[in-house]
Amino acid sequence: MSEDKDKPVIEIMLASDRLDPLIEIHEFTDPILTPGETVEYLEGYMTGHGTFPDGEEIKASVGGVVEKVNQLVSVRAMNSRYIGEIGEVVVGRIIGLQSQKWVVDTNSILESSLHLTSVNLPGGEQRRRSVQDEEMMREFLKEGDLISAEIHQISTDGQLTLHTRSLRYGKLGQGILLTVPPSLIRRSKSHFCNLACGAQVILGCNGYVWVSAIDENQSGGFIQNMEVVQLSDRETITRLNNVIKALAESKVMLFDTSIQYAFEESMKYSMFDLLRPEYKLDLVLCTAQKLQTLGLTD
Amino acid sequence: MAQVLINDAEKKFIVDGVEVNMRNDGRTCNSYRPMELECDLVSTANGSARLRLANSDILVGVKTEIDAPHPDTPDLGKVEFFVDCSANATPVFEGRGGEDLATEISNSLSKAYYSSFPLHKLKIVSGHMCWKLTVDILILELGGNLFDATSLAVKAALYSTQIPRVSTAAVDGKNIDLQLSDDPHDCWSLDVSCIPCLVTMCKIGDHHLVDPTQEEEACSNASLIMAVTRKGKITSTFKYGDSSLHYNSVTKILKAGVEVGKSLNQALDEALVRESKLGPNRKKFGFLFVN
Numbered sequence: 001m002s003e004d005k006d007k008p009v010i011e012i013m014l015a016s017d018r019l020d021p022l023i024e025i026h027e028f029t030d031p032i033l034t035p036g037e038t039v040e041y042l043e044g045y046m047t048g049h050g051t052f053p054d055g056e057e058i059k060a061s062v063g064g065v066v067e068k069v070n071q072l073v074s075v076r077a078m079n080s081r082y083i084g085e086i087g088e089v090v091v092g093r094i095i096g097l098q099s100q101k102w103v104v105d106t107n108s109i110l111e112s113s114l115h116l117t118s119v120n121l122p123g124g125e126q127r128r129r130s131v132q133d134e135e136m137m138r139e140f141l142k143e144g145d146l147i148s149a150e151i152h153q154i155s156t157d158g159q160l161t162l163h164t165r166s167l168r169y170g171k172l173g174q175g176i177l178l179t180v181p182p183s184l185i186r187r188s189k190s191h192f193c194n195l196a197c198g199a200q201v202i203l204g205c206n207g208y209v210w211v212s213a214i215d216e217n218q219s220g221g222f223i224q225n226m227e228v229v230q231l232s233d234r235e236t237i238t239r240l241n242n243v244i245k246a247l248a249e250s251k252v253m254l255f256d257t258s259i260q261y262a263f264e265e266s267m268k269y270s271m272f273d274l275l276r277p278e279y280k281l282d283l284v285l286c287t288a289q290k291l292q293t294l295g296l297t298d
Numbered sequence: 299m300a301q302v303l304i305n306d307a308e309k310k311f312i313v314d315g316v317e318v319n320m321r322n323d324g325r326t327c328n329s330y331r332p333m334e335l336e337c338d339l340v341s342t343a344n345g346s347a348r349l350r351l352a353n354s355d356i357l358v359g360v361k362t363e364i365d366a367p368h369p370d371t372p373d374l375g376k377v378e379f380f381v382d383c384s385a386n387a388t389p390v391f392e393g394r395g396g397e398d399l400a401t402e403i404s405n406s407l408s409k410a411y412y413s414s415f416p417l418h419k420l421k422i423v424s425g426h427m428c429w430k431l432t433v434d435i436l437i438l439e440l441g442g443n444l445f446d447a448t449s450l451a452v453k454a455a456l457y458s459t460q461i462p463r464v465s466t467a468a469v470d471g472k473n474i475d476l477q478l479s480d481d482p483h484d485c486w487s488l489d490v491s492c493i494p495c496l497v498t499m500c501k502i503g504d505h506h507l508v509d510p511t512q513e514e515e516a517c518s519n520a521s522l523i524m525a526v527t528r529k530g531k532i533t534s535t536f537k538y539g540d541s542s543l544h545y546n547s548v549t550k551i552l553k554a555g556v557e558v559g560k561s562l563n564q565a566l567d568e569a570l571v572r573e574s575k576l577g578p579n580r581k582k583f584g585f586l587f588v589n
Contacts (some may be wrong), residue, residue, distance in 0.1 A: 005355060006326065007557075007561065008329065008330070008558045008561040008562070009326070009328065009330070009506065010562055010564060010565040011323075011330070011332045011333070011565065012334075012335050012569035013334045013335070013569070014334070014569060014572060014576075015334060015336035015348075015582075015583035016576060016581065016582075018334065018583055028525065047514075063376045095303065133342070136386075142305075144303045144305035144306075145302065145305045146308070158328075172307070173307045174310060174311040175307075175311060178323050185320060191500070224306070226307065226310060228314050229311065229314060232319055233321070233534050234314075234315060234318070238320060238321070238324045239321055241323060241324075242324055271324030272324060272325060272326075272329060275324070275331055276332055279330070281458070
C-alpha cells in the first residue's frame with residue numbers, strides 16, 4: 001500500500017482565485033431570470049407558478065426560466081425540489097417502512113411511497129401478497145436502500161406513488177449516488193444509459209443520478225451484487241462521478257451524450273485535477289463546445 | 299455528527315475503494331479536497347475567516363474584549379469558543395439538535411489550544427486585566443470533515459485578528475487606568491505559528507484516510523482526531539466514533555497524522571501569506587459567485 005509513503009496533498013485557494021462556474025453557452029436559450037425581475041406586463045396575461053403581480057407587471061418570485069402556455073406565464077425554478085410527472089424514472093432512497101408500503105425519499109416536497117403491491121416479489125408477477133410478505137418487507141428493502149422506480153400516481157397534494165413492476169427497476173447495488181438539481185436532467189427516451197465508456201448511469205428525473213458498473217444479468221430483483229468491483233470499472237465510475245458534478249455545477253444539461261463527451265474530454269486530466277475549479281471549467285467549456293457544434297445544446 | 303443514510307452496497311463500494319487507494323471522488327487516501335479561504339469578511343469583528351472545503355462551509359469571527367484573568371492564572375489571557383450549527387446545514391440541527399456537535403467541537407478546540415495558544419501575550423495588567431478572545435464559529439453547510447475545516451478557519455481568523463494596542467496601563471491601588479491607542483488602526487496581531495490544526499484520521503477497514511466525506515464518515519467506525527502544530531507537535535488527541543482502535547493502528551495513525559498536520563499547517567500558512575500580500579484594500583468576495 002503506497003498511502004503511507006506518498007505526501008499529503010493539500011491545496012488551499014483564496015477567494016480571489018474563485019472562478020464563476022456558469023459558462024456562456026446559453027446564447028440560444030431563454031435568459032435566466034432572478035427573483036423580482038419583470039417577466040411580462042400584466043395586461044392580457046395570467047400569473048402562474050413562480051410569479052406574482054406587482055402593479056402593472058408580472059414579476060418572477062423564483063430564479064429560473066420563463067414558460068408561457070397561451071396566456072399563462074410561469075417561471076420554472078432552476079433549483080427546486082422535484083415535481084414529478086407520471087411515468088418518469090426516479091432514483092430514491094428508502095427512509096422508512098409503514099404497513100404495506102415503503103417511504104421513499106425522492107427529493108420531492110413530500111415523502112414518496114412505494115406500495116408492497118407495486119413491486120415484483122420473487123416468485124412470479126401475479127402472486128398474491130400474503131401476511132408473510134408484509135412481515136418480510138424489510139428483507140426486500142430496508143432503510144437506506146436505493147431503488148430505481150417509475151412514478152405511478154401523483155396525489156392532489158403532490159405526493160408521489162412509485163412502482164417497480166418492470167425488470168428494469170428495483171434495488172441498486174454498488175455505485176455512487178449524486179445529487180444534482182432536477183431541472184438539469186433532460187427528459188429522454190431512456191434514463192438508463194449504458195455509456196460507451198463502460199458504466200451505467202441512471203439519470204433519475206428527480207435529480208438523483210446513479211453511477212455504477214454495467215451489470216449484464218440485471219434481474220431487477222432484490223439481490224445486490226456484492227462482489228468487489230474491478231479497478232477499471234471503479235476508475236470509470238469515479239471519473240464519471242467527478243465529470244457529472246462538474247457539468248452540474250456549470251448548469252449543463254445532463255443526458256447520455258453530454259456525459260459521454262465530457263467523459264472523453266476528461267481523459268486528459270488526472271482524477272484529482274477534476275476536483276480543481278479551473279480544470280472543471282475547462283472540461284465543461286470543451287464539452288459545451290462539442291455539444292454546440294453538433295447542435296445538441298438546448 | 300449528523301450522519302447520512304447509506305446502505306451496505308454503497309458502504310462496500312467505499313470500503314473496497316479505500317482498499318485500492320481510490321476513493322469515490324478519485325482522491326487517494328492522503329489527499330484533501332481543494333478548499334477555499336477568505337479572511338476579514340466580517341467587518342464588525344476584529345478578525346474573521348470563511349473556509350469552504352467542498353460542501354463544508356465555516357464562518358468564524360473573533361471579537362476582543364477586556365476581562366479579568368482567572369485568579370489562578372493572573373498572567374494569562376482568555377480564549378473562548380462558541381460553535382453554532384445552523385439549521386441551514388441540515389434540518390437535524392434545528393432547535394437544540396446541533397448542540398451536541400457544537401459542544402464537541404468547542405471542547406476539542408479548547409483542549410487543542412490549551413497547551414499551545416500564546417495566552418501570555420494577551421496579558422494587560424497582571425492579575426487585573428487581560429484580553430479575552432471570543433471565537434464564534436458558524437457552521438453553514440455540511441460536507442464532511444468538520445473538525446479539520448473548523449480548526450483551519452479558526453486559525454485563519456486568529457491570524458487576521460487585530461487587537462488594539464494599549465498605550466498606557468497604570469495601576470493605582472485598586473483603580474486601573476487603561477488607555478487604548480487613539481489610532482483605531484494601531485493594532486497588533488497574534489503569532490499563530492504555534493497554534494495547531496485538527497487532523498481527522500478516519501479509519502475504514504484496515505486503512506486510514508484524511509478528509510473524509512460524509513459518506514466515508516458513515517462507513518467508518520472510529521476516527522482519531524489530533525491537534526498538530528506546524529512543527530509536528532501533537533497537543534491533543536481524541537477518538538471519535540463508537541468502536542475502539544487497536545494499539546498498533548493508533549501508533550500508525552499518529553505517525554501519519556503528524557505528517558498530514560505539518561503539511562496542513564504549511565498549506566494554511568502559505569495561503570494566509572498569499573492573501574495578506576494582496577493588501578488590506580483587497581476586494582472581498584464573500585458568498586457570491588459572480589466577481
